[in-house]
Amino acid sequence: xxxxxxxxxxxGVPQGGQPGGQxxxxxxxxxxxxxxxxxxxxxxxQMQLKHxxxxxxxxxxxxxxxxxxxxxxxxxxxxxxxxxxxxxxxPLEKKGEILDLIDEWNRETLWPKVYTHTHExxxxxxxxxxxxxxxxxxxxxxxxxxxxxxxxxxxxFEQWIxxxxxxxxxxxxxxxxxxxxxxx
Numbered sequence: 445x446x447x448x449x450x451x452x453x454x455x456g457v458p459q460g461g462q463p464g465g466q467x468x469x470x471x472x473x474x475x476x477x478x479x480x481x482x483x484x485x486x487x488x489x490q491m492q493l494k495h496x497x498x499x500x501x502x503x504x505x506x507x508x509x510x511x512x513x514x515x516x517x518x519x520x521x522x523x524x525x526x527x528x529x530x531x532x533x534x535p536l537e538k539k540g541e542i543l544d545l546i547d548e549w550n551r552e553t554l555w556p557k558v559y560t561h562t563h564e565x566x567x568x569x570x571x572x573x574x575x576x577x578x579x580x581x582x583x584x585x586x587x588x589x590x591x592x593x594x595x596x597x598x599x600x601f602e603q604w605i606x607x608x609x610x611x612x613x614x615x616x617x618x619x620x621x622x623x624x625x626x627x628x
Contacts (some may be wrong), residue, residue, distance in 0.1 A: 476581040484514045487591055494528060506597070512598045514591070522579025524593065528556055528572040528598035530605075536566040545608055546570065555597050572601050 477483070484503055488495045495505045495514075503514040509531040517523045534542050539560060546558045556572030563569070574594045578587065606612055 474585040528592040530570040536569040
C-alpha cells in the first residue's frame with residue numbers, strides 16, 4: 445500500500461468553495477483547527493481506507509497482519525496518536541534480534557517509533573506509535589499531511605520488517621492465489 449499525501453484533498457475548503465483547485469482557499473496560511481475524530485474519519489475516507497470505531501471509541505483501520513488506531517487522549521482530547529499493532533508473534537528467544545532490527549528502524553526513520561510488548565505467555569509483538577499535541581490547535585494542512593504520512597509509515601514498517609526478516613515467501617504462501625491486502 446502506498447499513500448501519496450499530495451493526492452489527499454484539502455479539508456480547508458471554505459463554505460461554498462469547490463474542492464480540488466488552488467484558488468479555493470483564500471490567500472494566507474491554512475486555518476488552525478482542533479482536530480477531532482470526525483476529521484480523521486474524513487481523512488481516512490479520502491484515503492479510501494476502510495475503518496471502524498472499536499469498543500473503546502477509537503477509529504481503527506485494519507490491514508492484513510496489523511491494525512492502525514487513530515486515538516485522541518487526555519482530559520480535553522489534546523493528544524492525537526496513531527498507533528499500529530502488528531499481529532506477527534515472535535518467540536521470546538528472538539527478542540534480542542527483533543530489538544536490534546527495531547533499533548535500526550528507530551534510528552533511520554522519524555515515525556512510527558516501534559517498540560516491543562512481551563505478553564505474559566512470552567510472545568513478543570511489535571507496536572508502532574506517533575503522537576502530536578493538538579489541544580491548542582494545529583495547522584490543518586500539517587495535521588492532514590502528518591496523519592497521512594504516519595499511516596503510510598505504519599504500512600511501510602510492516603513491509604520493511606517483512607523484508608528484513610525474509611518473510612516475503614511465507615506471507616505469499618499464506619495469501620494463496622489472492623492478492624495482498626491494500627484495503628483496510
